[in-house]
Amino acid sequence: xxxxxxxxxxxxxxxxxxxxxxxxxxxxxxxxxxxxxxxxxxxxxxxxxxxxxxxxxxxxxxxxxxxxxxxxxxxxxxxxxxxxxxxxxxxxxxxxxxxxxxxxxxxxxxxxxxxxxxxxxxxxxxxxxxxxxxxxxxxxxxxxxxxxxxxxxxxxxxxxxxxxxxxxxxxxxxxx
Numbered sequence: 399x400x401x402x403x404x405x406x407x408x409x410x411x412x413x414x415x416x417x418x419x420x421x422x423x424x425x426x427x428x429x430x431x432x433x434x435x436x437x438x439x440x441x442x443x444x445x446x447x448x449x450x451x452x453x454x455x456x457x458x459x460x461x462x463x464x465x466x467x468x469x470x471x472x473x474x475x476x477x478x479x480x481x482x483x484x485x486x487x488x489x490x491x492x493x494x495x496x497x498x499x500x501x502x503x504x505x506x507x508x509x510x511x512x513x514x515x516x517x518x519x520x521x522x523x524x525x526x527x528x529x530x531x532x533x534x535x536x537x538x539x540x541x542x543x544x545x546x547x548x549x550x551x552x553x554x555x556x557x558x559x560x561x562x563x564x565x566x567x568x569x570x571x572x573x574x
Contacts, residue, residue, distance in 0.1 A: 406567035406568055420557075427450050494533070
């Protein structure tokens with residue numbers, strides 16, 4: 399019998415292979431706590447928290463695992479923060495499109511409701527047939543699903559008949 403975490407991971411992989419689902423990935427490891435240093439600028443990665451060497455390796459490992467498992471990513475969206483864009487690009491699953499509604503809801507707390515509404519509209523509008531992969535921040539994923547993923551973890555979700563975004567399962571960063 400599978401344990402709950404493994405069962406959730408198995409359900410997540412099954413959903414992604416079926417297509418039509420949404421994969422919400424928290425950016426890979428970026429040390430330095432929550433948020434960004436004072437005075438950070440989106441147009442200058444040197445002012446932001448960025449991926450560590452482990453974060454870069456984890457992003458590549460996640461992409462490799464998704465390809466190995468036969469997951470077809472139709473669209474790859476990213477928060478405009480450098481650590482998200484870098485995670486998306488390092489996965490090598492296709493071009494990453496910057497989508498401002500997935501911007502950091504922790505840093506932009508006063509915009510959290512608007513960001514979440516915009517993200518919800520994109521997610522509930524996704525019909526597939528393949529997977530929509532979104533690289534964003536933990537606070538955003540928590541606002542959308544109630545889940546608080548680890549760095550590099552993927553929360554696989556589906557839209558319920560009532561329009562709610564429901565977690566199907568989670569995929570951890572592959573062990574190296």
